[in-house]
Amino acid sequence: MSILDSKIPDGPLADKWTKHKNEINLVNPANKRLIDIIVVGTGLAGGSAAATLAELGYNVKSFCFQDSPRRAHSIAAQGGINAAKNYQGDGDSTYRLFYDTVKGGDYRSREANVYRLAEVSTNIIDQCVAQGVPFAREYGGLLDNRSFGGVLVSRTFYAKGQTGQQLLLGAYAAMNRQIGRGKIKMYTRHEMLDVVVVDGKARGIIARNLVTGEIERHSAHAVVLGSGGYGNAFYLSTYAMGSNVTAAWKAHKRGAFFANPCYTQIHPTCIPVSGDHQSKLTLMSESLRNDGRIWVPKHKKDVEAIRNGSLKPTEIAEEDRDYYLERRYPAFGNLVPRDVASRAAKERCDAGYGVNKTGEAVYLDFASAIERYGKEQAYVKGLDPDDKKVVTELGKKVVENKYGNLFQMYEKIVDQNPYETPMMIYPAVHYTMGGLWVDYNLMTTVPGLYAIGEANFSDHGANRLGASALMQGLADGYFVLPYTIGDYLAHDIRTGPIPTDTKEFDEAENNVRAQIDKLINNKGSKTVDYFHKKLGKIMWNKCGMARNEQGLKEAIKEIAELREEFYKDVMVPGTENEYNEELAKAGRVADFLELGELFAKDALEREESAGGHFREEYQTEAGEALRRPEYQYVSAWEYKGKPSEAVHHKEPLEYENIEVKERSYK
Amino acid sequence: MMNLTLKIWRQKNADDKGKIVDYPVSGISPDMSFLEMLDVLNQELIEKGEEPVAFDHDCREGICGTCSLYINGRAHGPQTHITACQLHMRSFNDGDTIYIEPWRANAFPVIKDLIVDRSAFDRIQQAGGFISVNTSGNTQDANAIPIEKEHADKAFDAATCIGCGACVASCKNSSAMLFVSAKVSQFALLPQGQVEATDRVLNMVKQMDAEGFGNCTNTGACEVECPKGISLENIARMNREYLAASLKG
Numbered sequence: 001m002s003i004l005d006s007k008i009p010d011g012p013l014a015d016k017w018t019k020h021k022n023e024i025n026l027v028n029p030a031n032k033r034l035i036d037i038i039v040v041g042t043g044l045a046g047g048s049a050a051a052t053l054a055e056l057g058y059n060v061k062s063f064c065f066q067d068s069p070r071r072a073h074s075i076a077a078q079g080g081i082n083a084a085k086n087y088q089g090d091g092d093s094t095y096r097l098f099y100d101t102v103k104g105g106d107y108r109s110r111e112a113n114v115y116r117l118a119e120v121s122t123n124i125i126d127q128c129v130a131q132g133v134p135f136a137r138e139y140g141g142l143l144d145n146r147s148f149g150g151v152l153v154s155r156t157f158y159a160k161g162q163t164g165q166q167l168l169l170g171a172y173a174a175m176n177r178q179i180g181r182g183k184i185k186m187y188t189r190h191e192m193l194d195v196v197v198v199d200g201k202a203r204g205i206i207a208r209n210l211v212t213g214e215i216e217r218h219s220a221h222a223v224v225l226g227s228g229g230y231g232n233a234f235y236l237s238t239y240a241m242g243s244n245v246t247a248a249w250k251a252h253k254r255g256a257f258f259a260n261p262c263y264t265q266i267h268p269t270c271i272p273v274s275g276d277h278q279s280k281l282t283l284m285s286e287s288l289r290n291d292g293r294i295w296v297p298k299h300k301k302d303v304e305a306i307r308n309g310s311l312k313p314t315e316i317a318e319e320d321r322d323y324y325l326e327r328r329y330p331a332f333g334n335l336v337p338r339d340v341a342s343r344a345a346k347e348r349c350d351a352g353y354g355v356n357k358t359g360e361a362v363y364l365d366f367a368s369a370i371e372r373y374g375k376e377q378a379y380v381k382g383l384d385p386d387d388k389k390v391v392t393e394l395g396k397k398v399v400e401n402k403y404g405n406l407f408q409m410y411e412k413i414v415d416q417n418p419y420e421t422p423m424m425i426y427p428a429v430h431y432t433m434g435g436l437w438v439d440y441n442l443m444t445t446v447p448g449l450y451a452i453g454e455a456n457f458s459d460h461g462a463n464r465l466g467a468s469a470l471m472q473g474l475a476d477g478y479f480v481l482p483y484t485i486g487d488y489l490a491h492d493i494r495t496g497p498i499p500t501d502t503k504e505f506d507e508a509e510n511n512v513r514a515q516i517d518k519l520i521n522n523k524g525s526k527t528v529d530y531f532h533k534k535l536g537k538i539m540w541n542k543c544g545m546a547r548n549e550q551g552l553k554e555a556i557k558e559i560a561e562l563r564e565e566f567y568k569d570v571m572v573p574g575t576e577n578e579y580n581e582e583l584a585k586a587g588r589v590a591d592f593l594e595l596g597e598l599f600a601k602d603a604l605e606r607e608e609s610a611g612g613h614f615r616e617e618y619q620t621e622a623g624e625a626l627r628r629p630e631y632q633y634v635s636a637w638e639y640k641g642k643p644s645e646a647v648h649h650k651e652p653l654e655y656e657n658i659e660v661k662e663r664s665y666k
Numbered sequence: 667m668m669n670l671t672l673k674i675w676r677q678k679n680a681d682d683k684g685k686i687v688d689y690p691v692s693g694i695s696p697d698m699s700f701l702e703m704l705d706v707l708n709q710e711l712i713e714k715g716e717e718p719v720a721f722d723h724d725c726r727e728g729i730c731g732t733c734s735l736y737i738n739g740r741a742h743g744p745q746t747h748i749t750a751c752q753l754h755m756r757s758f759n760d761g762d763t764i765y766i767e768p769w770r771a772n773a774f775p776v777i778k779d780l781i782v783d784r785s786a787f788d789r790i791q792q793a794g795g796f797i798s799v800n801t802s803g804n805t806q807d808a809n810a811i812p813i814e815k816e817h818a819d820k821a822f823d824a825a826t827c828i829g830c831g832a833c834v835a836s837c838k839n840s841s842a843m844l845f846v847s848a849k850v851s852q853f854a855l856l857p858q859g860q861v862e863a864t865d866r867v868l869n870m871v872k873q874m875d876a877e878g879f880g881n882c883t884n885t886g887a888c889e890v891e892c893p894k895g896i897s898l899e900n901i902a903r904m905n906r907e908y909l910a911a912s913l914k915g
Contacts (some may be wrong), residue, residue, distance in 0.1 A: 030702065048801070051801070052801040054864075055800045066724060066732065066787070067722065067729070067732065067783075067784060067785070068787070068788050068829065069788075070731070070788075071725075071727060071730040071731060071732050071780070071830055072725055073724070075725065075731075076725045076727055076730065078731050085808070087809060101760055107847075120803070125802040125805075125808045125859075126805045126806065126807060126808045127799070127801055127802075127803070127805055129805075129808040129857060129858070130797065130805040130806070131796075131797050131799055131858070132853050132858045132859055134818055134821040134822035134825050134852065134856065135808075135818075136818070136822075137812075137813055137815050137818040137819075138815065139810060139815050141812025141813050141814055142809050142812055142820075143808055143809055143814065159822055159825075160822065161825060162729070163830075165826070166822070166825060169825065173791065173794060173795055173796035173797070174801070176788070176791045176792040176795055176796050177792075177796040177798060178786075179792045180792040180793065185804070188785065188788075211674060211777055233775075236790065238727075240724040240725045240726070240730065241723060241724055241725075242724050242727060258878070261776050274697045275695060275697055276697045277695060277697075277702045277706065278702070278706070278728045279699070279701070279702050279705055279726060280727070282726075283727075300810050323832045408747070409727065409728065409752070410743075412728075412748055412752045412754065413699075413752070415754070447712075476741050478801045479801070479803060482801070527709055527712050527713065529705075549810060560913045571712065571713075573711075573712050573715070573716070573717055573718065574717055576816060577776070578678075578679065579679075579720055579777060579781065580776045582712065582718060583720070635908060661798045
């Protein structure tokens, strides 16, 4: 019997959540006023949770490292949010969203959690519209939908290419209402640096005020982490510069198991790396694959000509192009899931068909879409559908209306006009499916410590489908945690305020101060970025889109050595009592240097390929991921002093409502 | 590759007087973003044992609204409709001198170097930038109220404000009217926003004034420098909303 108790309620899948809500403990409104909750992070998960908990009557303290809660990186999510509304009448249902998500996750997620996610998805859209989120609408005034990868229905709600922004501003507005009422106390430019555990329960945090450098103690009856994913371990990613694993990692060190760290999403459509100076990568939304077609030249001579500038992609004839996704996956075509699309791009580029100077880019082409939309518009407007100029103009307008901001972003970065020439794209690190292990109530293995949104591991298995991150963040924050946390807090109504002048807070604060002193006084010779970039290279080359035993063993060794070098030779300028970005960065990179090793260790242990985790040793003859039934479990790692000593626990995954079979998109 | 002279505002903290300091940088590629060019400078400064230049930044893709640089006398630099993080060095020439300053406004005090405190914006939103609807799972179906596409699209356009503060920095009066009117307009254009319309505009404007932002004299500088192209039309709409609300009392 595993020591991990997922606390999945009994009964039929479709009734579990309702039954659970009916049976768990509640806290009466008067008692909620006696209870404090800390929420770390103000993205879709943390922001929506903070607002909802405050509405319910709890006293919430909310923390973010940014200068305003509105700037959390959920803001950058582009394409959309899934919900099983079936407004299009195309056969969608809660079950189908559940099925697509479990299959998309390569049968490595928990059935009950995913079903609940699909179930509350419709509430999210209702809630957001009520908040004034301006989703895209059709001319009849009803909500519009589009399609995302790995599904055969249109269930994605969107607001141009800025869906994350609009949803986050909705949650931010809900928070603002509660801040104005005094129910949320907001701490901006604050970074959580430790969790305080008292008598086995999470009872507070240690945070650093990033402006003054002050170390602060904050107590609460429960602590919720909505601190996002850890993709910046790769240095280059689509994450924000400040995104980090520190909150989750400190929680891990205090007893929270870390689940499936190796499950990372490498998104197929990002703007390729242009040089060594690069500090981050920019995503081009998956929604573009609704209309964009991905291809590389069929012939090596054309590849050469493109690279040396003597041939333009628009000059290559249709029959000389390899639309490799349409060729390999006729059923889903350009809308295969992200892991599949990324590997296929890598396969073509590795075979020598990459279309930029580095050989690491493929085309995403809108010419057919512009023509198709243009013709439609020409008919609607009574113009000549065979007049190429008219059709192109009309078509460009439609495409601009759908994806204008993305095209503009692309043009600003690459200095090419994607209306005229195909975009160049390549996969980049985008999301982490792994995260803190949580039970059905979203509680970690530390009682009273919860993890929501990308910070937990629970819903996406080994690969996340597009437009599901926003869904999960808001589901956790608006509709799941606010219920389940009551079950735990019902036992705390007589506890009273948690004091901060205790030995546990002393110990945690001293721990934080010691680390800061060490970094500031190290006076080495290399900058924090030097180490971060080096770690990123190891991660990308050995823990990236394809992994193998030898590479992973090397990665484990190299990361451990790099960590040692970091503590010997890192240089952090300035002092601890002021605004000091290098100091904050140093702390985050120190944690990435530990997480990175656990990541590689987890990838080495998982001797199969599943979703975003592709082990070269385990693939089908056609080069597809080969899952192995003996690995049908969640890996949850327990911290024991250092990553190499981490103890492996397994939570077996059982599928009672869905048949586990080969994941095919052909 | 380019060689540049940077003239950067350095200010230790809010109490320090601050001054412009010259920094030469070399080997700058035109494909670098403006912030990556500053990264290069900072790495050099750290290696020389000097303090790096503090500037705000996070998403580096033009959506979080964190970056806030006044470059050669313009908020977010010489290009229109982008943020400083989307600005690339191909917009400059070898040998250029570039002035880099923080947003200047009484309501945005400097924290350090190029970083300012924009929490006044948050407080304005807290005064009324929301629709009071609790999370319950029992709100009505999202399609229960059809919304004319034109209104929905205009509400969206207003809602794309990233709260960076370029409008305030560009305004000779340091007025926050464009920022505040974007939120007021978003809700004024949607049926869901009607119920609290009166209180919303009165409370947000009151807070805006209390924070020390200046008045609007319709010069339109804010619209020109807004990275998201938020329209002046929103200010006109807010003025109408405000007048109507004032008459209602």
